Amino acid sequence: MFLTRLLSFLFVAGLAASTGVAKQHAAMSVAVEILPPSLTLSVSSARLDFGQIGQNAGPVELHPESGGRSGDAYGTHSLAGILLTGSPGTQVTVQVLPPFSSPRSVTQPYFRHSWARSHECTPAGFVRLPAATTLTEKIGESGCTQIRVGGTLFANQAPQGRYVGEMTVQITQL
């Protein structure tokens, strides 16, 4: 009898411990690094060149909005220009310190600078700005602001010759 009971058994297949639900967790990070606004200054030309000016010439002007020249002068000319690139909206002050040299220092000509600004990244779209020695500007939405510097040379009493100056530009990020 007991052998009969011995041969009776229960066979179970499968995992008795199964709950029917599996779970797992994982983590992922989200990150950003915040940096200060960028500002890069490049000077396309620091040379302000009125070309050859004759004796007793009237005022000669280099027009910053167009890049052209008017007055009694000849030969090549050039205007000074700077390009500011960086985070749009970055504010800077621009101060132009225009030392000027004449061929001879007998009589110093009188120089009055003028400037124009463009928010394009290419040399286009310049708008003349009010006369001032210091300018407060914002980097445009394009990420660029260009400033072109010209001016008027009153050389009535100055000797003839080529009048060339080197612009000194001081940029301060606000």
Place this chain on the structure above:
Amino acid sequence: MKPLLYILLLWLSPGILHAQSGTIAATISFQDPSPSCGLYGADDLSFGSVRVPGSGTVSVTVNAQNGRVTTVPSGHSVTGASVGDFYVDGDHVSSYSIGMNTQLMPNALTSQSNPSNTIPYAATTATSLNGTTWSSAPTPSRGQFYSGSAGGTFSSFRRYFRIGGTISSIRLTTPRATYSATVTLSLSCS
């Protein structure tokens, strides 16, 4: 000793004979195979390096579906941004769900150097069956954000997910720092 052995054999014999002619009760029961599922390949979501604007505010979006990075205003400098992704798979599954709890889906990134400084963050997700063609998934919120069926009871499945989103209100006064948050995903299947 031999008589005792004979007596013992006689005592056992009826049991043996009975067993040979009796019925054996055998019960076999099968249980369902256990479902198993996993969450793999979690790549972090990075908004990269963002320069604060000189004025106004900037928001940066990493598109969950295509991984593209855009800014408002457009053209703002962002480098190194990348979408986050992971996939889930499983066997012997009839349904599954992916959950996020209160801390699991943050609504802001926090400065590591000063926890009181935060940047608002709104998550978006995309999902795919093959890792190639993506469609937008429900906007994650607290609790369960995605549930799916595996195609039948005891099926195998795999599904891919991407996490993107938008960080906003970055301005000149936003402290320079690394901001981060943790998205914890929980997967359950049955």
